Amino acid sequence: MRTNLTLQQLEAFEKVASTGSFRAAAQALFVSQPALSRTVRMTEEVLATRLFDRDTRHVELTPAGHELLPIARRILMEFDGAFSELSQFLDGRKGHVTIAAIPSVGVAWLPRAIAALRKKIPDVSFTLAEAPAEPLLDLVERGDADFGITVEPPRDASLRYTHLFDDPFVLLCRRDDPLARLKAAPWSVFAKHPFIASSSQGSIRPIIDAALLRRGVNVAPAFQYPSVAVGGAMVSEGLGITAMPTLALHLIALDRLTMVPLQRPSLHRRIGIVTRAGRSLSPACSAMIQHLVQLPKRSRPPLSRHEQQ
Template sequence: MRIDITLQQLEAFAEVAKTSNFRAAALALHVSQPALSRTIRIVEDLAGARLFDRDTRHVELTPAGRELLPIALRILENFHSSFSELSQFLEGRSGHLTIASLPSTGAALLPNAIVEFRRSHPQVEFSLIEGPAELVRSAVDEGRADFGISVRPGPQEPMLYRHLIDDPFMLLCRRDDPLAARTTVAWSVFATRPFIASGFRSSIRPITDAAFLQRGLQVVPALEYPSVAAARAGPAAAGAAAHAQRRPGDGAAAAPGHVPAHRAHHARGPVALAGGPGLHGPAAQQGSLALKPHVETSLSVCGMIAGMEKTPPKPLVIVKVGSTFEALRAERGDFENWIADGLDTQALPILVIDPRRGDTLPDAEAVSGVVVTGSHAMVSHREPWSETTAAWLAQLVAHDTPVLGICYGHQLLAHALGGEAGNHPAGVEVGTVTVTLEEAAATDPLLRGLPAQFPAHVVHWQSALRLPEGAVRLAGNDHEPVHAFRVGKHAWGVQFHPEFDAEAMRGYIDLLADDLASAGVDPAALRERVGPTDTAAGLLGRFARIVEAHHGS
């Protein structure tokens, strides 16, 4: 037997069981008492049993209710604890990082960086993969490592390079060699002395070969070594042989019987941080960025690289500036859920950001597009979070990031760009109304090809009273002259709600019935006129296709 009870419904049941009082439970849940009663009736219908015995003075659990209560509490506890773990992961406070690194640079850079990083992220675990540059690149490319520390990849390789350090080359020779008395050594010494070279597969060999080539030197190695350890033993066994190698950090010690490393003129090998096709979680992203300040404590010259050309697509962001009524949310989800369903994108990840709770608004470079939801707030109140979001929207438009503002988002977009939002002079507009396109819509990327008139769901007391300079009015009706506008190439505002379906619209009319009646509007007549709005609803999918195309261009 399958019982489709939602988490919100279980929370309502558990709260009534806890308080034994519908009024107190409704206050705790921030819903109306009638809405809570309806929710409990739905739970009882789904469970196929009465869960509470209630009269005007008492509320008590029935045997079925007592059986369900520990199950409900266990489910809710598991849910909240699981999402607590997910929250830690998303905030980069937990997770697992796998780093691929060259042996020498990894030994110099990683230990201190990992120690410092774990002071602020103690639950992040690390694994290391050590090997030559080819192994580092393949580990990153195949997703076995979150990022790698290696030399600059070739231009033909699909890596995004972010410079980390310039690793100086040093000369390694015997203590009794005349070169040991010098502070610097010219590359030309390698043309006249036995030279131990790194293997062809190493990260060092291409750089030393390039240095010889640039100086017109013909250098034939007396010996090739497979590893740094073998090379350090080589000069002692080979008499006066010389060897050029990277200095693996300020703490590197000279091998027994060898002079401390000397600079072989101006040669530096770039060492980089390379990311795979999407760092595997926030801990990986924070870990890669945290390497830079920690590395600077170990080496004097630093830069950074990260990522690959095969990075994951930038998210399509839904900016949640409001919520629907609790009664609707409990049954149907919230604005962001309705919008995500309408966008119906498989190519782009959806990211929901709520500036009201202090969420950081990302840089324009970090997003593929933005949808701003509706809200029960008013743009004219200019709440701090709203003004911050408005300033951010102006930056997005300047960056030509695709933007779609819905209702509140429509008005906020106008306000952000120098227009004006405020109370509509004709009052509230609610229900299913007819929207008429302007001539400019015929060539508009979002609206072209739509019928000249189409039905849409609306509910608004405020409006975009004045559009920003340069904005193009695209649609309206007798009550609302600006039901849609565009500014720039890819930023739109729509006063109507493409995310609403007929059931949501009727729910709004029912929940606003008293306010509508006070405003002289007949809720029953509005409810009767509610109908399908397929054309308006299709705008969300159209916008998603525009974002996908713009992101891929």
Template structure:
């Protein structure tokens, strides 16, 4: 056997392993689905490459040679690894394995994404996820520059290289203390914020543009009593009696609702549009496409129950 690298093809290794397993050229040819002369030619080419016989054969018996006995476990391992590798590639191409990076608003990272990932992994347990949470502006930038495969966020501005697929409308509610007179109301108009201290979200959040737009539409000049750094901090400020806030329903998962109540906001009814955001022209990994398809197809567009005291 030459000391240089041995060049045996997968076809030759498979033919060799089948003859060794079945002890017959005829049976091995039938198993592989080739003619016996073709199989014999394949084995002969392998022997020429090795410079040694793989089988000792006569008219009635086929016996593996010492070189064949040495080659057999190596060939079996190579074929197993080849099958395993291409099985993994097939699973990747089908979207049942691979890694996907999802960027989500903090409220969605708490209320929607974990359940979506859990449901997906029941069918595709080998899929792996990296979850990023960020305000809308940072999140959309992560999708645009490729740090995230896709985002779950509000509708992006039209000047960005992003595509938006609508998922749900996240209705706005008023958040107040349970002992507030407003807590017992079935709904509250937006004009209430003209009479009570208003706790606003940060300007770079997905909530602030929506509340600002409603106030502009209603002709309300509202000066925030506080600009809360986060949704959870907003709940703390309200609990301390420092004002009221307008929040999307899904954001309530980030709030300690003990002693707080959410009431629907009306006149007008307003909601935060939530959808899947991808970068135009980017090829997503198959697992990412499969996850998006399942989220869009299986999402329950129900109206989320509003926590009450």
């Protein structure tokens, strides 16, 4: 037989049992004593048994009341615990967030950002995914990632972009290259030295090509690298020079390399958060995005030792 008792009825019963007094229980629950008595009476009617033996001075549990009390307390405790978890979820203090990031952001910035976030939202767990710029957008659009951190994508009605910070480009060359002594280098330098270009599938190549085109610099790449790490290794072996954003330098072995600021024009790639338009984010996800947007205002991505030289 299924018995339908409300949480209000269980709470009223438990409070009377705990205090041993209808008056004290009514005061604790902020209800009138007659209202509390009616609630207990309705509970007894539903169960078809007395829960309390009472007279003008004493309230005692009946055998049925003794049986119900641990059950009522367990149900109330489980409800309070579950409701507390829901409250933490709705407040953005609990939940799980899946983040996709391009490799340079995933190595140079995101772990540091998450470490700072853990101090604010310690009960939010994370899954991190790494992908190049275009596949990353697919992860976000399919819902496989709650949001992505990547270069600013072309305008798309299905995506929303929130800017985080700018990632400046530098000239990357060997330390024994005469170019390493320059305080700054123009983009025309790539027309006079073997240029190692990034893959056309990555996020770096379109930005560099556009910069060279604006300056009217005609460059025929001597080599093309498939990944940032390979590009750095090629420069390290003296095969040429290249241009890279500073975050990408964290993916390279820089022992034999140095970087020179690029000017005329100075160039950067915009890094930000990409979400799918029209998709509701969890409170934890929204809270994390809010914290991430505020982080760059206090600290830019960390510079490597070689960048500071």
